[in-house]
Amino acid sequence: MDRGKIVSLEEGWTYMSNGITKLKRILEGAVEQFNSEEYMMLYTTIYNMCTQKPPNDYSQQLYDKYKEAIEDYIRTTVLxxxxxxxxxFMLRExxxxxxxxxxxxxxLSRFFHYLDRYFIARRSLPALFDVGLTCFRDLVFDEVHAKAKDAVLDVINKEREGEQIDRALLKNVLDIFVEIGMQSMEKYENDFEEHMLKDSASYYSLxxxxxxLEDSCPDYLIKASSWTLIFKKVQHELLVxxxxxxxxxxQSGCRALLRDDKVDDLSRMYRLYHKxxxxLEPVAAIFKxxxxxxxxxxxxQAEDAASSQASTGGVQEQVLIRKILELHDxxxxxxxxxxxxxxxxxxALKEAFEIFCNKTVAGSSSAELLATFCDNTLKxxxxxxxxxxxxxDxxxxxxxxxxxxxxKDLFAEFYRKKLARRLLFDKSANDxxxxxxxxxxxxQCGGQFTSKMEGMVTDLTLAKENQTGFEDYLANPQVTHPGIDLSVNVLTTGFWPSYKSSDLNLPAEMVRGVQxxxxxxxxxxxxxKLTWxxxxxxxxxxxxFDAKSIELxxxxxxxxxxxLFNSADRLSYSEIATQSNLAQEDLVRVLHSLSCNKYKVxxxxxxxxxVSQTDHFEFNKKFTDKMRRIRIPLPPVDERKKVVEDVDKDRRYAIDAAIVRIMKSRKVLSHQNLVSECVEQLSRMFKPDIKAIKKRIEDLISRDYLERDKENPNTFKYLA
Known part of the structure; x- marks a missing residue:
């Protein structure tokens, strides 16, 4: 064919028909094959007919003729x-x-491949391969499946009666029932499985x-038993x-089914293997x-993203928790x-999540990440x-x-720190x-886990009542007003995280309010006693400021x-340090926030x-901002180290208490048993370190809570 000229539909299809006729002869047993040149010409003919400009683009006509060619072959030869x-014999055919x-x-799908790639993709039509299978289903399978099913059941019953049968033939026929469903088991289940189960029930009922009627009770039971054993044997051969x-x-095992979300197939796997x-053990192992x-x-992924330049403000860690929650769902x-x-x-689910839920991301423990996630959700x-x-939810x-x-104790401490900030700075979205x-x-974790947190929430409620009482007190004309509006939260020391109380020299305006x-x-x-x-x-x-007054x-x-700048125009670092009495690290942070950041007041x-100790500072009269009110933030302090230290200290007390509690009830115990009981008791809140337990045992011995057995140093006695 001349590749340069327009190929008419009649001419092109005549050429393709000759190729399809040769393909039919090959299928019917002719000893001939397509050589590479013939194959390329057939492919190119379709390509040319599909890429010609309208009205000579014959894509739709070729798509229709592809189906007609298959249907014609089925009607004239296959059926x-x-x-x-x-x-x-019908099953073999x-x-x-x-x-x-x-x-x-x-x-044919290879010859017509260009249609699949472009025409079908653009029109969202069924793919050529699916069209081909659908033709067989509609013209052949729908006509013969009932006869095929009956023939298969006859063969199965012959085997039940002891005859030798062609099992490969049975498998091939049943494969047709499965494959014709095109990714669905519906055809197999409706057209074969349902009938086979009924037939089996009828066979055994008969x-x-x-x-x-014929057998004694023992003989009947013997026969029934042998059929049960046969079933077990079949089950063993097929599944075990x-x-x-x-x-x-x-491509299709348990991992692949999980990967591809094949819920029905996994359910079937469970039903078969749980008997x-x-x-189920290997299935659960793969699931894990x-x-x-x-x-x-x-x-x-979160670790990689957090370490890259694109990551800011722990966003990736928050995304991680959200994704883990979705994975769990x-x-x-x-x-x-x-x-x-x-x-x-x-x-299996629990053990899998325990593995990756206890990894650190960008230096943060999972306990901290979860507490931060809660904070973001609640503030x-x-x-x-x-x-x-x-x-x-x-x-x-x-x-x-x-x-x-x-x-869990680390989560509790991080959570408590963040809860405190939400409550004290009115950042909580919803009580x-x-x-x-x-x-x-x-x-989930018991009353002891939340007792301090509940105390914090209660404290805030009481603090509001206390503030109302203070305002009523100030309304009394006999009371000297402090000259400033003052709101105070009175908190219970034991409930809240420990905060550093400083000897700040308060300005006179504030001293009156405090008094x-x-x-x-x-x-x-x-x-x-009140500690401020x-x-x-x-x-x-x-x-x-010169331009306007701004509320800070x-x-x-x-x-x-x-x-301090109300009474001085210019102050040195050392003068500010002396007059404020602030610790150096706090003073540097404060001066940095007021002179080096966005708002240079x-x-x-x-x-x-x-900020260095040789710096001098002046009130910036020229400062201005488009807002009438601005918040000047302090640089955040990384509290992680302090939280971890506090938790480590609490863990030492918890280990001590557990050891004493165990020894008090057992009186005498071996080192190994004491350690394992201690781990078991404490693991609800944290995973105790064995070395830490040994260290606490030695400390308790030195404090005369325990003593070593003189004859067996690996055994401890409790000293009342």
Whole structure:
């Protein structure tokens, strides 16, 4: 054919028809093949006819003729060949014709490949291969499947009666029932399996009705027993012998089914293997490995993203927790729906999550990440805008995730720190959600876990009542007003995280306020001592600049420094240090926030991005901002180290208490048993280090709580 000229539909199809005729001869047994030149010409003919400009683009016509060619072959050759045969001979012909048909479709799909790639893709039409299989289903299978089913059942019954049968033939026929469903088992189940089960029931019902008339009770039971044994043997041969090979199949085994979300196939796998002793163990093992691998990938992705320049402000870590929650949702559904809530799969899920949920990301432990995730969910303007129902649902899932984290005490301490900030700085979005998660944590981890947190929430409620009382007190004309608006939160020391109390020299304006509140509080409670935590305070002060006055929202530390400039135009670092009495690290942070960051309320000499002890500072009269009110933040302090230190200290006390508690009840115990009981008791809150336990045992011996047995140094006695 001349490649340069337009190929008409008639001319092109005549050429293709000759090629299809040759293909039919090959399928019918002719000893000939396509050479590479013939194959390329057939492919090129289709290509040319599809790429010619309209009206000579014959894509749609060729798509239709492809189907017509297959249907014509089926009607003229395939159906007559099958119709003239019966029983097993018909089954053999069906198997042969199905194999030939798949071959024909494969070859034609290659010739017409250009249609598949462009025309079909653009029009969202069924692919050529699917069209070919559908033709066989509609014209052949729908006509013969009932006869085929009957013929297969006859063959099965022959085997039941002891005859030798062609099992390969049976397998090939049943493969047609499966393959014709095109990714669905519906055809197999409806057109064969359902009938086979009924037929089997009828067969054994007939057997039983004959035996009951002819046989004694023992003989009947012997026969029934042998059929049960046959069933077990079949089960063993089909499922046990090839279990490893079957479950590990690369493209379709258990891993592949999990990867491709084949819920129905996994349910079927469960139903078959749960009847077999220990049959589910390898399935559960693969389930665990699969979840572990998916979770580990998520952790690694977060680690990579956090270490790259693109990551800011722990966003990736927050995304990680969200993804882990989604992963848990997904596989908990598998446990419930596919694996019928079987304990093996609950255990596999738990063990998998315990592996990757206890890895660190960008230096942060999973306990810290989870606490930060909760903080973002619960605070005003958090990372996501969620409805109340969605927040409640998220909190429920977070608490479930906490069950997999070994350092629950570390989570509690991070959570408590963040809860304190939300409560004290009015950052909490919703009090009901705060109480709700505490209830959930209490149910999961016990009352001791949440007692301090609940105390914090209660403290804030009492503090509001206390503030109302203070305002009523100030309304009394006999009381000297402090000259400033003052709001005080009185908190219970034991509930809240430990905060550094500093000997800040308060400005005179603040001293009056503190004294007035102390007078009010002493009236209410003579026996309680107030310790002022200035590091948590905040102030609203008015900055009078040349351009305009601006309200500044600052910390108590920042306010104390700024108020020094009411009585001095210029101060040195050392003068500010002396007058404020702030610790060096706090003073540097405060001066940096006021002179080096976005809002340069103070002018630093010399100008630089760091604060040194030789610097001088002046009030910046020229400062201005488009806003009437601005918040000047302090650089954040990394509290991670302090939290970890506090938790380590608490763990020492917890280990001591556990050892004493165990020894008090047991009196005498070996070293190994004492350590293992201690680990068991403490593992609900954290994973105790064996070396730490040994160290605490030695310390308790030195403090005369325990003593070593004189005859056996590896045994300890409790000293009352």
């Amino acid at each position: 007559p060949a099958i119709r003239e045969k019966h029983d097993e 069906l198997v042969k014709r199905w194999a030939n048909h798949k071959l024909m479709v494969r070859w 057997k039983a009705s004959n035996w009951i 012998v090839y279990a490893t090979q079957l479950l590990e199949k690369e 077999i002793t220990k049959g 490995q699969h979840i572990t691998a998916e979770g580990t990938v998520l952790v690694q 997904k596989y908990m559904e598998y446990v419930k729906d596919c694996f019928q809530n079987h304990t093996l799969f609950h255990k 005003k303007g958090g990372s996501e805008k969620l409805s109340d129902e969605a927040i409640e 998220t909190l429920e899932k977070v608490v479930k995730l906490l069950a997999y984290i070994s350092d 009901d959600h705060e109480r709700s998660i505490l209830t959930k944590l209490k149910q 007035v509140f102390k007078d009010f509080y002493d009236q209410k409670s003579k026996h309680r 935590i200035y590091s948590l305070g905040s102030c609203h002060i008015l900055g009078k 929202i600052v910390t108590t530390y920042q306010a104390a420094i700024l108020l 103070l002018q630093k000499d010399p100008i630089s991005k760091t």
